[in-house]
Amino acid sequence: MSQLEEILEYNQKFVEEKAYVPYEAGGRPAKKMTIVTCMDCRLVELLPKALNIKNGDAVMVKCAGGMVEGSYGSTMKSILVSLYELGSEAVYVIGHTGCGMHGLEAEKMIQDMKDRGVGEEVFTALESDGIDLNMWLGGFQSVEAQVQKSVSIIKNHPLLPEGTPVYGLVIDPKTGALKPVN
Ligand SMILES: [Zn+2]
Structure with a gap:
């Protein structure tokens, strides 16, 4: 059986057994937050758990390194859509130690x-x-410096709603420990 076939078979059962019920949520983030982070596979479940985020709580924007590259790229666009159209009120940029983009x-x-x-x-x-x-x-040479750079691009964006808090953090992909980046 191919991976896709396995997924489809599993999925059919998932829906039939109504396993989706615990994840039902509205389309707007209940905690009014936007998280920009890395696509790293270790963060798929760990990051939401470590931040006490449940399905429907936050908008999650993911890309390699969680890097905001340029003021008019897709990451920045997603942040603006989340803030203006989905009711987000704060942005958290979360880099991580041991990132594949570090020194790439x-x-x-x-x-x-x-x-x-x-x-x-x-x-x-x-x-x-x-x-x-x-x-x-x-890639980047320092995860803290990269987070600061992304935070700065967002904070200085001419289209950012006034007064939007933008925070920078680094997460440990093993323990989930968070460290603010100033
Ligand atoms: Zn990474």
């Missing part, structure tokens, strides 16, 4: 792409389109 070298990933069959001509074409892969794929 774009050069290695580009080499991996080449090793897996992406042709030289693709890189040449991207370069002539003005796409800087080294910049785009690069």
Whole structure:
């Protein structure tokens, strides 16, 4: 049985047995909070549990490193939608120790792409389109500094509702311990 078939089989039972009932919630975050964090698989259950967040409590925006890159990228757009359209009133940027984006070298990933069959001509074409892969794929050197940078982009955004608190934190992906970043 393929993974997809297993998922679909499980899912059918899940719905039939009404296993969804404990997770029923409205579409607006009950705790009026937006969390921006990393896609790291260790945080899938641990982060909500460690913050006492239940289904329906918070809007969760996830991406590699939980990095807010640029004022008009998809992460920033999600934050604004959450604040204006979903009733969120605060933003929490939560980086984590041991992040895959920490020290990520774009050069290695580009080499991996080449090793897996992406042709030289693709890189040449991207370069002539003005796409800087080294910049785009690069990670960060300090999780605290990256959180501060993301917080600063959000706080200084011209479209941020006035008075919105924006907090920076780092979570331990093993224990769930949180440390505020100032
Ligand atoms: Zn991460």
